[in-house]
Amino acid sequence: MKYRGAAHTVAVCAVMTALLIAVQYALGFVPGVELVTVFLLVFCYVFGAKCGVLVATAFSLLRCFLWGFYPNVIILYLVYFNAFALLFGWLGRREKPVAVWVCPALLVLLAAGCAAGAVIGIPVSVLYRARLTGMLRALFGVLAALLALYLVLLCVGGKAKRFGREAASVTALAALCTVCFTLLDDVLTPLWYGYTWDAAVAYFYTGFFSMLPQTLCTVVSVLLLFEPLKRIFRSASALGKGDRRKKIARSRAQTPRKSEDDGENAASNDGRTQKDVV
Amino acid sequence: MKQFKGLIAAAAASAVLVCGALFSACAQDSSIGAAKAEVLASDTGHVVIEVTEGDTSKSLYDALTVFQEEEKLTFSGSESEYGYYITSVNGVEAAGDSYWAVYTTLGTLDGTSYSDAQWGTYEYEGKTLASASYGVSGLPLVAGEYYALVWTAM
Numbered sequence: 001m002k003y004r005g006a007a008h009t010v011a012v013c014a015v016m017t018a019l020l021i022a023v024q025y026a027l028g029f030v031p032g033v034e035l036v037t038v039f040l041l042v043f044c045y046v047f048g049a050k051c052g053v054l055v056a057t058a059f060s061l062l063r064c065f066l067w068g069f070y071p072n073v074i075i076l077y078l079v080y081f082n083a084f085a086l087l088f089g090w091l092g093r094r095e096k097p098v099a100v101w102v103c104p105a106l107l108v109l110l111a112a113g114c115a116a117g118a119v120i121g122i123p124v125s126v127l128y129r130a131r132l133t134g135m136l137r138a139l140f141g142v143l144a145a146l147l148a149l150y151l152v153l154l155c156v157g158g159k160a161k162r163f164g165r166e167a168a169s170v171t172a173l174a175a176l177c178t179v180c181f182t183l184l185d186d187v188l189t190p191l192w193y194g195y196t197w198d199a200a201v202a203y204f205y206t207g208f209f210s211m212l213p214q215t216l217c218t219v220v221s222v223l224l225l226f227e228p229l230k231r232i233f234r235s236a237s238a239l240g241k242g243d244r245r246k247k248i249a250r251s252r253a254q255t256p257r258k259s260e261d262d263g264e265n266a267a268s269n270d271g272r273t274q275k276d277v278v
Numbered sequence: 279m280k281q282f283k284g285l286i287a288a289a290a291a292s293a294v295l296v297c298g299a300l301f302s303a304c305a306q307d308s309s310i311g312a313a314k315a316e317v318l319a320s321d322t323g324h325v326v327i328e329v330t331e332g333d334t335s336k337s338l339y340d341a342l343t344v345f346q347e348e349e350k351l352t353f354s355g356s357e358s359e360y361g362y363y364i365t366s367v368n369g370v371e372a373a374g375d376s377y378w379a380v381y382t383t384l385g386t387l388d389g390t391s392y393s394d395a396q397w398g399t400y401e402y403e404g405k406t407l408a409s410a411s412y413g414v415s416g417l418p419l420v421a422g423e424y425y426a427l428v429w430t431a432m
Contacts, residue, residue, distance in 0.1 A: 031359035124390060125390060125392065126334050126388065127334075198391060199397070205390075206360065210359055
């Protein structure tokens with residue numbers, strides 16, 4: 001029983017690691033587009049922090065065979081993706097949904113950052129300023145739209161509210177994590193290579209060219225793919241649990257009941273109770 | 279006498295035309311928008327460019343494109359989210375253990391730093407060029423500044 005559970009975990013983690021590397025490789029040629037975040041996020045959400053940490057570590061190390069072994073990048077990936085896996089693994093296993101205020105607070109924070117950047121101006125090359133301002137405005141627009149959608153869903157109620165709230169909250173957290181990824185890189189890389197303060201500041205500003213499109217991509221991809229991917233991963237998760245459920249049902253069926261004429265748990269003609277059948 | 283004067287005038291006019299043609303042939307400056315730049319050196323190891331008249335809406339990449347059209351150099355590369363990445367200059371490809379480094383004398387302009395000597399320097403005829411903070415498409419053409427592409431082994 002234990003062996004089968006471990007084998008299933010290893011198999012699922014191996015397939016997910018391969019999928020993440022394939023996704024990153026396939027989209028590596030498209031600047032600013034990445035789907036690793038949404039795939040790993042939903043995987044951790046469904047399979048939990050333990051599987052998420054396994055995949056995050058394996059992915060961080062194995063991807064180096066394709067992109068090269070750079071110590072600062074390995075440290076960045078190991079720290080960031082493991083923290084990411086712990087956060088979303090924990091979120092997925094929580095019984096209650098994310099607090100109502102979390103999503104709007106995160107969205108307002110990120111949108112305010114974009115607006116401030118667009119108004120004040122980021123000191124990058126004069127040739128890139130217009131493009132960067134355009135990206136900041138686009139991200140601000142998407143975040144504002146997401147906030148409006150969230151508020152509408154809160155008013156609508158029902159199933160849409162439940163699913164929409166969950167997707168919007170996870171999207172806002174994913175966007176914040178993507179921003180944190182670049183900020184972590186802005187600290188780790190200058191420290192590792194011993195940059196001067198000026199060089200570190202220049203590195204920080206050029207980081208916006210990757211951070212903005214990636215955050216935009218994260219917001220759109222997580223919002224659109226969170227629910228469908230969750231269903232796919234849940235069905236994959238249920239496949240592994242199927243055997244275990246059957247065994248539990250069989251052992252329960254073989255266990256003598258206290259009272260066979262118990263109204264709630266009435267025995268069927270093959271010894272199973274109503275709950276086991278369900 | 280009249281014929282002699284006409285001959286002198288024709289010779290003078292011819293001399294002016296020839297001198298003008300020679301002068302324009304000798305002038306190395308190329309126009310890139312409102313900017314003018316000159317290729318000071320171009321071989322398989324390095325390319326050095328001097329900007330004589332600036333235009334900050336044009337980049338070093340624009341200048342290289344004009345020079346390539348004028349057959350003063352050749353280059354190729356690929357687009358990335360950080361701009362154009364040069365992989366080959368004058369037929370010399372940057373392999374796994376080498377790359378084409380970009381250097382410039384352009385330091386800080388309007389609060390933005392365009393180069394940092396910490397990442398390396400390159401000397402050219404008494405000028406010290408520092409390693410650029412941006413790629414060729416992020417460096418504006420500023421009057422009086424030097425720009426260099428240098429083949430560098432890691």
